[in-house]
Amino acid sequence: MSLAIDGTHDPALQSWVESANDTGSDFPIQNLPFGRFRGEDDADWRIGVAIGDQVLDLRAAKVIDSCDMNRLMRLLPEVRRSVRQAISEGLRVGSTQQNTFKAALRPQSEVELGLPCQIGDYTDFYTSVHHATTIGKQLRPDNPLLPNYKWIPIGYHGRASSIVPSGQSFRRPIGQTKAADQAVPSLGPCRRLDYELEIGVLIGRPNVLGESIAMASAEDHVFGVGLFNDWSARDIQAWEYQPLGPFLSKNFASTLSPWMVTVDALAPFRAPFSRPEGDPEPLDYLQSTANREQGAFNIELEVWLQTERMRQEGHPGERISQSNYRDAYWTVAQLVAHHTVNGCNLRAGDLFGSGTLSGPNPEQGGSLMELSVGGKQPLHLTNGETRSWLEDGDSIVLRGYCQQEGFRRIGFGECRGTVLPAAVSERKAP
């Protein structure tokens, strides 16, 4: 576990980049998240670090000599930390490198932010017991949680090709569905389109196929954390998912935020990992003292909905739920240890989705399926609109931040996606 709180977290640190010192900024000098950007004239992605409303081009600042983010992610934790230290020192008030760094700054508003790295394999977990219980209740009222839930960090493989950067719109998917009152299935646009509020965990250091990663070193293999929206077509999912799991209901698009907040930046915002009384202790390979004491991350999460009408009226959108990553049933270290206990190899750029992060209260559902109780209780928005499921033109924006007494607040930026109408179907009239 990498829990060291060093000088880079000092709340008194100020940057000569003025916008980083605004208390409302997601990107003060205590954060320094990594991402990829390009200007209009760039053929390829460059590696950048967010600072205030600017992005620091790491190669132009002579911090590193490569534009290959996945190569940077592979570094040993101590090397990774020394890169972070160098960036922090160069951006501080009074830095001797101010001139070099200043020439390497670009306003974030003038560049395109892409996916933070080349995504390898993508695994989605199911770590919110509140989500699993609420969904389970809709399917099996008497027996919502399956017997393996409290023993195994349940996960399954997802599709990497259709992971898109924040800001990219996507078409409502078309697919096979069969309502209970239909004799045979039919093809058509999804009618129950949903979002899922998730954390995205990006793997850094790889492990060798056949060698598992122990809890004690699990976080050394994690590079950073972003926000992740696992868009879901609930009607397609219901018809297709037995017996091998969700497929086309998930792989039409998933949205990842541009900035990877490093595990090092998150060091001050750790929380104990605790289980409700009476729940089983995890098996040994999922336990460590450090995990019990500080295995969780205290990250506040929010979901904002901006409908087409709100957009036309200049309304920035409405917050429809909030939760905290601290409430997940399994920690990041446990996901890494479990994923590799069979010898499965992780590679730099692999992505773990946390699964929908719902809080303990009903209004903390991380998806519309939860908030609208399977579509039965539409959400009432303050402008009079209602939503059981997402409509064309709806944007969902995920936000996250860490805040704790004695430390500077750091944020994750936003993870935004907008639903476009379905492609014209070639379906014949019935």
Add this chain to the structure above:
Amino acid sequence: MSLAIDGTHDPALQSWVESANDTGSDFPIQNLPFGRFRGEDDADWRIGVAIGDQVLDLRAAKVIDSCDMNRLMRLLPEVRRSVRQAISEGLRVGSTQQNTFKAALRPQSEVELGLPCQIGDYTDFYTSVHHATTIGKQLRPDNPLLPNYKWIPIGYHGRASSIVPSGQSFRRPIGQTKAADQAVPSLGPCRRLDYELEIGVLIGRPNVLGESIAMASAEDHVFGVGLFNDWSARDIQAWEYQPLGPFLSKNFASTLSPWMVTVDALAPFRAPFSRPEGDPEPLDYLQSTANREQGAFNIELEVWLQTERMRQEGHPGERISQSNYRDAYWTVAQLVAHHTVNGCNLRAGDLFGSGTLSGPNPEQGGSLMELSVGGKQPLHLTNGETRSWLEDGDSIVLRGYCQQEGFRRIGFGECRGTVLPAAVSERKAP
């Protein structure tokens, strides 16, 4: 659909590479499968084509100027076919390029064969109705096939990082299991290790996210076909797979054969796609005249088991089952059309597993789970050994070939993997 039978299939064609003219060779001039190889001195993979017992280095033969297989796979079907045509002409008896090509030959026995390309996303399907029914019977005797099976080509995402080339051994996985008579689960080496006989389909031409691929052009996006073993840990699978599908029970290793037999080479070996009487017609987006007439592939498949004892005694192994890919319930074109109907984007190098290819008869099971009826009826080998599940030291070899009146037999080579003992577990004594 690309069903053109051209001069490259002429059974009278002979190569100046003598070993290609042996009737027993998998790689006559009518085959020409693509793969990647390297010699002892090569830092990187080279692109090769198998001919007899040789491999033709395509760059050395001046056929292409790159060593990037995925780039080659992306080519338009007509360009891809012209490359194949050029290779065929250069290898024919009387070719004017014989000297250039001869200098570009390497004995297969002297090079290392790798994965045929860089694998992108891996999707595993479930296309054998016989497999689905047999497995379903073990779980639900009265209702073996789920209601969606005859409507949807069921598939799910798999893990790409742990796909290994033929010949590479792998460790028996460790994992959580819970037998029915255990109160709580425990961690330990898999006790029900199995193989799965599959076809691997490699995608060539990509599609754009948001745009589906119609049946009529589906095979234009397929580059080639290999043999694929989706090793499975049945005891881990039983405990983990609800509700989101198999995960650690599959992702410890999967083995892919080195040679991609192109759809062009398979043109003479097509078969009609037919459904048992009374089964529903597929929905429109999964239908085309060409698919009905020649959508299936007539590929004979075999599974060979070589135990440690057989290896010590110089015994090449015993064939334990055989089936034919023609008997799959869904065609390759249907898999492509279904996978993209929601707009999901395929990329060059993506892999589809067919799912376990069992035949209609019980002895045609494509896994031990079927052949040993869930471990209850051990397989009796001719040397007196028995197998309910795979034991340490066991090798499984998959073989495949196409044979049809009026055409030269072509083969797939072999797909071989060997089980090593589990890594020493850190588990404490109970």
